[in-house]
Amino acid sequence: MKEEIKQLSVGDKTIPPEGAKMIPIYIMGREYLVPETLTILKAVEYAGYQYVRGCGCRGGICGACGVYYRIMGDYRLRSGLACQTVIQPNMVLAQLPFFPVNRPGYNMEDFRDDPHGALRALYPEVFKCVGCGTCTRVCPMDIDVMDYIALIKRGNLKKAAEKSFDCVMCGLCASRCPAQISQFTAAMLVRRINGRYLTPKAQHLKKRKEEVESGKYEVMLKELMAMPVEALKKLYMEREREPDLAPPGWMPQDTSHL
Amino acid sequence: MSGYTPELKELIKRVEATRPQRVERARRGEHFPPLSMEQRMEWLKRYHPDYKEEGRKEVRVGPNKGDVLPEEIVNVLESRSRIEPERIDLGRADLETDILIIGGGGAGTAAALMADNMGRKVILATKLRHGDSNTIMAEGGIQAATQEGDSPYYHYLDVMGGGHFTNKPELVAALVNDAPLIIDWLEDMGVMFNKYPDGRLMTRHGGGTCRRRMHSAGDMTGAEIMRVLRDEARNRENIKVMEFSPAVELLLDRKGRCRGAILFNLETKEYYTVKARAVILATGGFGRLHIQGFPTTNHYGATADGLVLAYRAGVRTCFLEATQYHPTGAVYPEQNVGLLITEKVRGLGAQLLNVDGEEFCFPLEPRDVESACIIRECLEVGKGIMTPTGRIGVWLDSPMIDLLHGEGTVKKELPAKYIQFKRYGIDISKEPMLVYPTLHYQNGGIEINEFGETSLPGLYAAGEVTGGVHGKNRLMGNSLLDVLVFGRRTGMKASEYVGRVKDEGELTLEHVERFHEELKAAGINEAPVAPILLPDYTPDHVRARQFR
Structure with missing residues (x-):
């Protein structure tokens, strides 16, 4: 066992054990043999590439590694995130290192009164969607992109914000749009409009903000900072724990330090 | 989708x-006995990466000389510059700005927004794309005492207790006092927090909290916060973002102040001199150094660049001996490697098992102890399970959850994890998961005060690159908060400073030359070059043919 341990994969570097099954993949057309079960990202590294572009969180959330591929002999063009897609034999792939999109600058204040009208002025192309559904088909997050575009067109910005929430902004939708729409940049703005204008503000937060700004807690915190560790530990052990299922607005027994 | 390989399926039968x-035993309330306090210490000392003497060494040069730290960190601290100082013409700057921010995650972007608010010109230089950071990967939430039954007072106690009372009090006070302001700021920018219909923020408990103060935006809180911050930064004309441009060295002036940096264009391989009146370091953590070979939950660029730069310029670090490992990171399938498997899985009754299907530890020991138990079983006892890509791990028997709590519990309580495995043909309500401890967070870093000032005038630091806020152990939900609180504070403090400081004095890289001499004097002749910028996962058979 001890000897084997030296052969363990270190960090993200893949060291396949003896006898691992190797399969052919084609990185931008060139054949490489790589161990099966790897993701595209790790297979490309196994082949000897060191990523500069096209690699970020390696966990499916940052959108750096959008990829297009075909399986030899199959006409269909497929897409995914390189860090989340497992290689298949005879996969022919190219990653999208970058894709130019339209993202006009704006001021959030411009969307206070007539968000739909302001959005139409900023992103007129969104309203020219031809409804082909290609964006929905390529989305690696299974978002119904065409549907949220339709919701934006109809002015249902709240629903569009919710429907686009899982977007990782990889840009695959924009890269295939025949109407030249940058769907995900428009959706980014729609979500901010929703968060700022279409959702009620937290009233308790406003009040707490005023309390903080009045310096109320600085006094209490100074008291804690000056305390010997033993006294602090005692307070720590005696803290009252809010029940997991308490209703919102729960209040503790001791309200002297709120 | 194939799910487990036939070989692993065979092992699952055990x-x-x-x-x-x-x-049956679990139903009767019987469980594997927890370790005694003495055994805990012994297990930790023998198997936990933080306690092992093996894999650590003494720092021989620089401000932390004499400290004993993990080898991977010492190696980058005791490193040579990527540049030869004498070949850089400091007489003319390629770019000039008020404030240079190094790092484009949550801390750097928050700093940029505040500096812009205060009328400063900003260059934000980042190694990968703007937003590529650990911030974007934070799923769980952000802590802040926003509810009536809570206050910064209790938040302070929780943070200190979590850090075993080693945290720097003034940093903790800043963290918890600013927290509600941060949530307000984010709400105002349009972050879609989870709310009740009347606008009240939904909050949950996190490990070690006495009040429910974890705010979230779905299960991608960090991503939502980061994309909103980045979007807002793109609206500001005075924030110039330079992507794929990591800093490789800080610039000082003859008065000993930090005055800019040398940036490196990762694509054209050019070096640029950027002259600034203040510099903010927000380069994030070190997960990609893979301390002791551990996989990590960190993003691709987490290679400790800021630590290296500041250290060479004479800035001290603290708490770098404490690394946060999460006991259960996925090791199979390959695309889930490093994925965090929440403690909740064990909380619901799933046991940890070795290759023979036997229990070897109590499943709810403290995180560090649990990690030590798993490492021991794999490396010492030799009863780990090997994956087809050469990783080792133990079983986390999730199917027990439905058996104990009823059909459908896994799907209801662990929806994200269920889907993440289902995608690869593994139904975790029917088949166990393979797990091993994973490197999660850099607890320590550059020493700062409550304004994010370092010991070097003109140099500020914020976020994971700094140390002291969390002491030896960070609680869930305080890292997103940390990056925003100290990002904003440094942005404001540096903006004030820029108004006072005069643009005078020649730029110099003498500190780098001095550091090189110190290396030589300490007999370190084969020092590696750092910051390493990008991790290298090239397999040996390729490397052998590259002749490098």
């Missing part, structure tokens, strides 16, 4: 064979 008996 887990299934012992399962009925284990479930």
